Amino acid sequence: MDCRNLHVESLLQCASLSKESKSVTFFYVPLTKFCHWDCTITHCALCSENLTREWKHYEIQSVRNAALRQLAHSSSTFPYDSGWYAAGWAVDGKVADYRSAHQCFLSNYETHPWIQIHLDGYYFISFVRLYNRQDGAGERLHDVSLWVFQDAYSFTACGFFKGPGITKQVVEILCEDNVLRNIVRLQIIHGSYNSLALCEVEVFIST
Incomplete structure (x- = not known):
């Protein structure tokens, strides 16, 4: 460490x-x-x-992880064995086995891949914790912007991870936004041939 x-x-x-x-x-x-x-x-x-x-x-003090087992969707899913890489794996409460990226979210290769999580209510978001893939290629996690939404037209950039990441890294992004939000999006915003891989996403809320 x-x-x-x-x-x-x-x-x-x-x-x-x-x-x-x-x-x-x-x-x-x-x-x-x-x-x-x-x-x-x-x-x-x-x-x-x-x-x-x-x-x-x-x-930082928080109440709980409001992303756990909530609805998640993404810009794409890695097409081979796609059932193992769907967005829902990022909010299942488990960090997947280190021997493969199965049961992690893995996007296809694209310019700006993203994953979006709908929380179970409107909250003040304290911080977001990301678990990078465990099996290798951790450096593919880079230039990740954290966006928080109140609705489709009211959103803001709340934090940023420059990277590049390392395999098995746990990334924590502090969010100092003071508006109630119910959607979180994580998106790679630089580069042109990117794949976003996250084994778990935790969204911690404050009172």
């Missing part, structure tokens, strides 16, 4: 550093007062908690 690191005076100072960099997650070691923020995080389903037991994990 690659982070910015600094010895700090307190947990509060660590939280302040994280907020300034618009990081959703940060880590604090109480024993040494060491702060880790602005991290590149990778998903590891089999990692032992003992490896990081001295670190305390913090993130």
Whole structure:
């Protein structure tokens, strides 16, 4: 895990550093007062908690993941074995097996592929967490814009991930929009031969 690191005076100072960099997650070691923020995080389903037991994990307060098992659709689906790559796999609550991209959303190759998720109500969106593909080619996740919609005519760009990503990366995009929204769209906006692959999308809401 690659982070910015600094010895700090307190947990509060660590939280302040994280907020300034618009990081959703940060880590604090109480024993040494060491702060880790602005991290590149990778998903590891089999990692032992003992490896990081001295670190305390913090993130922006949220209520729940409002994207879980909600309606999702996309600009396209990868055409071969397409049933394994449909948009619905990105909101099934599971990060797919690392050995393939099956049960992940995978678009066909196009200029600006996107996935759109309809939440189960109108919410203030706190942050969005993306799980990159686990089997390889993680660098294909790049230049992803986060759009939030109130309706078809009222939307705004809420965040951006430049990338390129890495395999198994967990990307967190902070959303500071203060309008109730019910649709989230993630779209690659640069390049001409792109495939958007996401094993899970979580949309965390605030009160």
